Amino acid sequence: MAKFNKYVKIGPATASAAGAEAGMLKVVQKHPNVMVVLEDGGMPALDWFKTNAPNQIIECGIAEANGAVIAGALASEGFIPFLHASTFAVVERAYNQIRQSILIDRFNVKILGRDGVWGVLGASHCIVEGIGITRVLPNLLIINAADVVEMEKAFIAMADYIGPVYFRLEDTSPAPLRIFTEDYPFEIGKAYQIKDGKDATIIATGLMVSEAIKAIDILEKDGIDVGILNMSTIKPLDEEAVIRVAEQTRAIVTAENGTIIGGLGESVATVIAEEAPAVLIRVGVEDEFSQSARIPTDDKDDLKIHFGLGAEDIALSVRECIAKRDKLKIFRK
Amino acid sequence: MAHSPKVIHELEDKSNVVIRNILRIFEASRMGHAGGTMSLVEIVTALYFHHLHLDLSNCDWDGRDRVVLSKAHCAEAIYAVLPELGFVPKEMLDKYYSFGSQFQGHADRWCCPGIDYSGGSLGQGLSFAAGLAMSEKTKTALNPPNLHVTSTNMPKFIMQYNPAYRVFCIVGDGELAEGQNWEAAMFAAKYKLDNLINIVDYNKFCLERPTEQVMPLGPLDEKFRAFGWWVKEIDGHNLTELVDTLDLANNLYGDGKPKCIIAHTVKGHGIPLWEKLHLHYGRAEAVTQGLKEGKEIYG
Numbered sequence: 001m002a003k004f005n006k007y008v009k010i011g012p013a014t015a016s017a018a019g020a021e022a023g024m025l026k027v028v029q030k031h032p033n034v035m036v037v038l039e040d041g042g043m044p045a046l047d048w049f050k051t052n053a054p055n056q057i058i059e060c061g062i063a064e065a066n067g068a069v070i071a072g073a074l075a076s077e078g079f080i081p082f083l084h085a086s087t088f089a090v091v092e093r094a095y096n097q098i099r100q101s102i103l104i105d106r107f108n109v110k111i112l113g114r115d116g117v118w119g120v121l122g123a124s125h126c127i128v129e130g131i132g133i134t135r136v137l138p139n140l141l142i143i144n145a146a147d148v149v150e151m152e153k154a155f156i157a158m159a160d161y162i163g164p165v166y167f168r169l170e171d172t173s174p175a176p177l178r179i180f181t182e183d184y185p186f187e188i189g190k191a192y193q194i195k196d197g198k199d200a201t202i203i204a205t206g207l208m209v210s211e212a213i214k215a216i217d218i219l220e221k222d223g224i225d226v227g228i229l230n231m232s233t234i235k236p237l238d239e240e241a242v243i244r245v246a247e248q249t250r251a252i253v254t255a256e257n258g259t260i261i262g263g264l265g266e267s268v269a270t271v272i273a274e275e276a277p278a279v280l281i282r283v284g285v286e287d288e289f290s291q292s293a294r295i296p297t298d299d300k301d302d303l304k305i306h307f308g309l310g311a312e313d314i315a316l317s318v319r320e321c322i323a324k325r326d327k328l329k330i331f332r333k
Numbered sequence: 334m335a336h337s338p339k340v341i342h343e344l345e346d347k348s349n350v351v352i353r354n355i356l357r358i359f360e361a362s363r364m365g366h367a368g369g370t371m372s373l374v375e376i377v378t379a380l381y382f383h384h385l386h387l388d389l390s391n392c393d394w395d396g397r398d399r400v401v402l403s404k405a406h407c408a409e410a411i412y413a414v415l416p417e418l419g420f421v422p423k424e425m426l427d428k429y430y431s432f433g434s435q436f437q438g439h440a441d442r443w444c445c446p447g448i449d450y451s452g453g454s455l456g457q458g459l460s461f462a463a464g465l466a467m468s469e470k471t472k473t474a475l476n477p478p479n480l481h482v483t484s485t486n487m488p489k490f491i492m493q494y495n496p497a498y499r500v501f502c503i504v505g506d507g508e509l510a511e512g513q514n515w516e517a518a519m520f521a522a523k524y525k526l527d528n529l530i531n532i533v534d535y536n537k538f539c540l541e542r543p544t545e546q547v548m549p550l551g552p553l554d555e556k557f558r559a560f561g562w563w564v565k566e567i568d569g570h571n572l573t574e575l576v577d578t579l580d581l582a583n584n585l586y587g588d589g590k591p592k593c594i595i596a597h598t599v600k601g602h603g604i605p606l607w608e609k610l611h612l613h614y615g616r617a618e619a620v621t622q623g624l625k626e627g628k629e630i631y632g
Contacts, residue, residue, distance in 0.1 A: 035471070055474045058467060058524075066460045066516035073464020076442075076449075077472070097513075100454040101461055105443050 011178030019148040020044040023155025035081045068094035075107035087113035087127045103139045116257040117290040118173035126290035132262020134166045142234040144168040146209035147179040153186035174296045176210040191241035197227030200251035205231045208255035214311035246276035251325040260284035279325040281317045348378040354413035361427040366406045367615040372536040372598035373410040379575035381414045392420045392447045401450040403458020404505035408440035420447035456511025462502035463521045466529035502531045507539035510548040522561030525589035536600040538611045557593040569596025
């Protein structure tokens with residue numbers, strides 16, 4: 001049985017949407033100037049708003065460009081607007097609006113985007129490029145929580161932070177494991193070392209942290225001791241943590257629910273290349289759009305197999321990474 | 334209703350000051366969006382020197398009327414006004430386009446006092462203005478003035494001080510081809526934003542060609558009316574019509590309709606060469622020649 005660090009107690013798979021719901025209910029108690037900007041869709045704790053604060057709901061309809069700019073204007077007047085939709089709509093249909101009317105002025109808008117390759121709706125709705133397209137935008141913070149506990153804590157931290165945030169929701173994906181204890185201290189911009197390991201480190205984000213945890217068990221059977229770094233803030237990246245694990249093991253595998261072009265893997269690669277050389281293998285989607293697949297079950301997950309996003313795939317990449325490192329003279333101890 | 338000739342005469346003097354400041358801006362920068370700026374002169378004069386509620390000692394006053402210049406490439410027109418209000422030093426007129434200047438190439442709220450909206454990407458201003466108008470309505474709904482409020486849980490900064498304000502948006506005719514304007518038009522009508530006044534600077538020209546060729550807009554008045562707006566068409570260079578119409582729109586507050594003033598203007602108005610060229614973005618030669626003409630006319 002793998003030995004995890006403090007604040008980690010692995011439990012059964014639990015949908016993380018409950019964390020966003022609980023987070024929002026706490027946020028509105030603390031920040032009563034929250035405004036819910038709808039684009040003909042849902043919002044965490046929407047029922048609470050309908051009953052208790054109908055004046056704080058603004059429905060923009062299927063007009064995301066307008067919705068994003070309305071949110072920017074509300075923020076300029078002291079409100080904290082939340083936008084929520086599939087990333088293709090809330091971000092991509094309003095990409096320039098977000099840039100021009102939210103980010104340039106650093107307006108305090110929270111963008112919740114349903115992101116990631118999983119889903120029944122096909123290429124249009126199942127997003128592979130969510131991290132890459134948001135990571136290049138100045139002034140935008142990007143958060144991607146790993147489980148239901150972190151989801152709630154990150155949600156609250158996002159609302160406390162003053163400035164624009166892209167909050168990645170992977171709620172069309174299979175439910176992640178319960179990973180953290182209730183007293184887990186989430187902090188924006190800080191990666192958390194879930195497990196130490198001397199042979200290699202998996203840097204994972206969001207749903208893929210669960211797969212990394214499952215991969216640990218597979219590798220442990222062969223006596224390979226692998227660490228896990230939970231990168232829940234994609235931007236700004238916790239570069240110190242990346243440097244630390246790169247220097248420790250010189251073998252890094254990144255794992256993300258999306259394309260490896262522009263994503264977490266590339267973000268980590270730049271730090272490694274500039275600051276702490278190590279062998280890197282990126283697990284994620286390889287330059288391809290997603291497609292429909294029925295809701296995954298324990299023994300059948302077509303998209304996970306198709307894209308190679310499972311624990312076995314991560315484990316394979318870890319072995320390959322260690323082998324590559326051991327072949328390179330510069331990394332020999 | 335009608336304004337005395339003295340008031341109009343004073344405004345005409347002000348508009349000449351605005352033009353002289355615009356010429357000074359171009360004199361230093363040697364380029365800029367001359368045509369679309371000149372078509373705005375009387376509109377900004379009527380707004381800033383007659384109609385807007387502003388606190389000249391505090392450009393960030395919560396109760397100020399907001400101005401969203403959607404056609405932010407013509408920020409020169411507002412830059413020409415700001416020193417007259419005392420919001421920025423007059424020397425800034427010589428620093429347009431300069432690195433580190435408050436007068437950025439497109440109006441920038443982050444950099445310049447007295448600017449409410451950072452624009453440049455066209456077609457978004459009306460949405461932003463609708464969002465500002467919606468904010469005012471929401472604050473008032475959550476904190477009705479002089480009423481005992483039990484249900485609101487708004488924070489103190491909104492509870493304690495919530496002066497009403499109006500929102501003025503200035504859009505160009507060319508940017509009305511952007512579909513987002515019509516999303517905003519629907520939104521403003523849905524939420525009965527009668528505190529929103531949109532002024533169309535209808536100068537009939539886009540970047541390279543007449544708007545009519547690029548993307549015909551007509552009948553523009555009927556379009557806004559069909560979207561549920563109150564509409565009036567005026568001569569956008571006639572200060573009497575401008576101030577009367579702004580007052581009229583203001584007096585209609587409470588009718589639940591957003592207001593659209595279609596101001597028919599001339600690109601490059603007031604400088605014969607620029608009028609002739611329909612100058613959208615003047616480079617050194619055309620600007621210099623136009624400046625020569627302008628100096629003769631406006632001193």
